[in-house]
Amino acid sequence: xxxxxxxxxxxxxxxxxxxxxxxxxxxxxxxxxxxxxxxxxxxxxxxxxxxxxxxxxxxxxxxxxxxxxxxxxxxxxxxxxxxxxxxxxxxxxxxxxxxxxxxxxxxxxxxxxxxxxxxxxxxxxxxxxxxxxxxxxxxxxxxxxxxxxxxxxxxxxxxxxxxxxxxxxxxxxxxxxxxxxxxxxxxxxxxxxxxxxxxxxxxxxxxxxxxxxxxxxxxxxxxxxxxxxxxxxxxxxxxxxxxxxxxxxxxxxxxxxxxxxxxxxxxxxxxxxxxxxxxxxxxxxxxxxxxxxxxxxxxxxxxxxxxxxxxxxxxxxxxxxxxxxxxxxxxxxxxxxxxxxxxxxxxxxxxxxxxxxxxxxxxxxxxxx
Ligand code: M6R
Numbered sequence: 001x002x003x004x005x006x007x008x009x010x011x012x013x014x015x016x017x018x019x020x021x022x023x024x025x026x027x028x029x030x031x032x033x034x035x036x037x038x039x040x041x042x043x044x045x046x047x048x049x050x051x052x053x054x055x056x057x058x059x060x061x062x063x064x065x066x067x068x069x070x071x072x073x074x075x076x077x078x079x080x081x082x083x084x085x086x087x088x089x090x091x092x093x094x095x096x097x098x099x100x101x102x103x104x105x106x107x108x109x110x111x112x113x114x115x116x117x118x119x120x121x122x123x124x125x126x127x128x129x130x131x132x133x134x135x136x137x138x139x140x141x142x143x144x145x146x147x148x149x150x151x152x153x154x155x156x157x158x159x160x161x162x163x164x165x166x167x168x169x170x171x172x173x174x175x176x177x178x179x180x181x182x183x184x185x186x187x188x189x190x191x192x193x194x195x196x197x198x199x200x201x202x203x204x205x206x207x208x209x210x211x212x213x214x215x216x217x218x219x220x221x222x223x224x225x226x227x228x229x230x231x232x233x234x235x236x237x238x239x240x241x242x243x244x245x246x247x248x249x250x251x252x253x254x255x256x257x258x259x260x261x262x263x264x265x266x267x268x269x270x271x272x273x274x275x276x277x278x279x280x281x282x283x284x285x286x287x288x289x290x291x292x293x294x295x296x297x298x299x300x301x302x303x304x305x306x307x308x309x310x311x312x313x314x315x316x317x318x319x320x321x322x323x324x325x326x327x328x329x330x331x332x333x334x335x336x337x338x339x340x341x342x343x344x345x346x347x348x349x350x351x352x353x354x355x356x357x358x359x360x361x362x363x364x365x366x367x368x369x
Contacts, residue, residue: 008152008153009357049097067079068081127141155246161239194332204325225274227254228254237255240275260293
């Protein structure tokens with residue numbers, strides 16, 4: 001039941017600290033190692049893998065896009081991410097040395113299922129990341145890592161998405177450990193940081209009221225809304241746009257911030273609302289590049305809603321509204337940055353009077369191709 005919430009989606013947004021914590025539970029052994037007992041593929045075989053391909057649809061695909069950055073960084077194995085519907089019908093190059101990671105909340109998505117059947121026919125190994133016990137996709141995979149989000153009822157994925165990112169990160173760290181790319185202390189430090197995320201997500205939720213206010217205000221205009229991000233913030237931007245399309249029926253688009261000058265900036269005009277996900281300050285040059293993107297769109301009249309790390313002073317001059325995110329490393333930022341975007345979409349759709357849990361034309365699981 002909805003436990004006092006107006007929508008399952010809102011309830012599920014607020015369940016995210018627990019969903020993330022549950023997905024992380026029991027992954028550290030007394031021997032000082034990350035354990036993923038469910039991954040019943042031998043370490044020898046996982047050491048031989050020379051390519052990783054992630055296949056998924058919708059939000060799960062965006063979770064895969066986020067994961068690619070981390071998995072390649074930690075394992076140094078080339079990792080591709082592809083929409084399941086594209087992968088299946090283009091004769092992809094996969095063989096027994098390819099590890100296919102499939103991500104599906106429901107475990108029943110037809111395109112994803114067809115993709116893994118195809119991969120297994122080519123003798124690739126398949127690990128499913130899934131939230132539904134005993135669903136078809138995990139049954140047809142070599143191994144499964146379950147996300148422990150609990151049932152997700154709202155059609156728009158929220159806790160499903162966040163826990164998929166977490167499960168992919170655990171798998172990435174596990175592969176790095178097996179392949180000797182990362183050692184005990186380093187992995188422990190990353191797991192520690194993952195374990196600090198539920199509290200940080202909770203802090204974002206505790207401060208969500210201004211995001212709701214903005215959504216209620218924006219429900220009165222019919223403007224298109226744009227989302228910009230870079231690095232792992234790019235799939236977060238795509239996910240923010242997808243939420244808004246799905247439940248608020250607004251034209252929403254996510255862009256890679258670096259692509260602005262290659263076309264997207266042409267659509268920015270006076271008053272265009274643009275959400276920008278800013279990478280954490282000071283760790284690399286990405287932060288400054290995104291800040292200058294904000295400056296550019298602002299100069300063209302955009303209304304900027306900036307999601308940036310707390311204490312980031314560089315952004316305040318260019319933000320019409322600032323949403324502070326708890327401090328964390330770049331790779332983990334999606335776990336906090338996605339949350340205000342989910343809440344924004346939920347509140348805006350509510351204010352427009354839409355059925356948030358059962359949006360028009362959409363089904364929770366897409367079991368036809
Ligand atoms: O059950 P799955 O994770 O395989 O579903 C994939 C997509 O259909 C799903 O993420 C869809 O895009 C959501 N409605 C997004 O909110």
